[in-house]
Amino acid sequence: MGSPEIREVEAFLALAEELHFRRAGERLHISQSRISQLLRTMESRVGxxxxxxxxxRVRLTPLGEMLFADLRPAYNSLQTALDTARTTARGVGGLLRIGFQxxxxDHVMKAIALFQNRHPECTTEIVEIPFSDPFGPLQRHEVDTAVVLLPVEEDDLVLGQxxxxQPQALAVSVHHRFASHASLTAEDLAECPLISVRGAAPEYWRRAQAPSLTPGDRVIPAGPLVSTLQEGLALVAADRGAMLLCHPTAEYYGRRDIIFVPLTGLEDSFLGLVWRRSHETARVRAFSQALAAAGATIDGPPH
Structure with a gap:
């Protein structure tokens, strides 16, 4: 038999990921029996x-696992090529959804203005994404690209600009003993519980925002868990713990019951533009170029 048809490939991939005939059918909007038929045809082609x-239960055979590992990236590349061709045929028109934390x-707003001047046929939509779930909206297709706090280590995401x-500051209550300090070092964090993020954010990302050890390997006490930045600031004001923030964020959320003390000895914070590897479009690339042209980029990502 010849090469498989695209529907057979899609049925096999859906079944390999769902391991359930009904759910695979619902995912592709076809019947369970049709999934079975497409699978039998695929198996006949393979032999x-x-x-x-x-x-x-439903499970892949060793050959099925090998085929799935080879087919998934190839199918993603095919979909990306088709999406790129469709987008190119339409130009950079349509809708670009930009997520942010x-x-x-100002850099991002300047880039959005530049992008819109260059591509008036494209509408931009700015979407706030949860502080506790920086990558979820991208992976759920709720936004096309997003500006997030680094680091980013997800295999399915591309880190662009x-x-x-920015240097970091420690947000503390005006009643905290650190509030009177002109500056702090990273080792001082061993004497102050750090408020950290709960939710879907990966562990490495949460640890970057609220480390558990100082550079000198002293233990940093764990403070309360929060889902939003506003929750964290409320707990800071109540003297339940402290939070690490970059200076611009500290200035934006400045309030009378919180002091932002400059901190030395920690790596600076960075923002990055990210998007799904399998859903890169001409619109996303054009916005990344606008961000670079707006003068917001630095010399490569931090390591």
Missing amino acids: ARLVERTSR GTVN VFSK
Whole structure:
């Protein structure tokens, strides 16, 4: 038999990921029996079983696992090529949804204005994304690209422009003993519980925003967990813990019951423009270029 048709590939990939015939069918908007039919055709083309099904479970055979590992990136590349071709055929028109955490800084607003001047046929939509879930909206297709706090280590995301290198400050209550200090060092964090992020954010990202050890390997006490920046600031004001913030964010959220004390000895914070590897479009590339042209970038990502 010849090469498989695209629908057979899609059925196999859906079944390999769902390991359930009904859910695979619902995902592709076809019947469970159609999934079975497409799978049988695919197995006939290959010449061997790809899926084992019992009354209790569905699982891939070793050959099925090998085929899935090879097919998924190839299918993603095909979809990206088709999306790029469609976008190119339409130009940079349509809608670009830009996610952001916290506040949209001047660099990003300048880039949006430049992008809109260059591509008036494209509408931009600015979407706030949860502080506790920086990458989820991208992975759920709720935004096309996003400006997030680094680091980014997700395999399915591309890190584009890196910008807004900023020193960090420690947000403390006006009643905290650190409030009278002109500055602090990273080792001082061992004497102050740090408020950290709960939720879907990866562990490495949460640790970057609220480390558990000082550079000198002293333990930093764990403070309360929060889902939003506003929750964190409220707990800071109540003297329940402290928070690490970059200077622009500290200035934007300045309030009378919180002091932002400059901190030395920690790496600066950075923002990065990220997007899904499998959903890169001409619009996303054009916005990344506008961000670079707006003068917001630095010399490469931090390591």
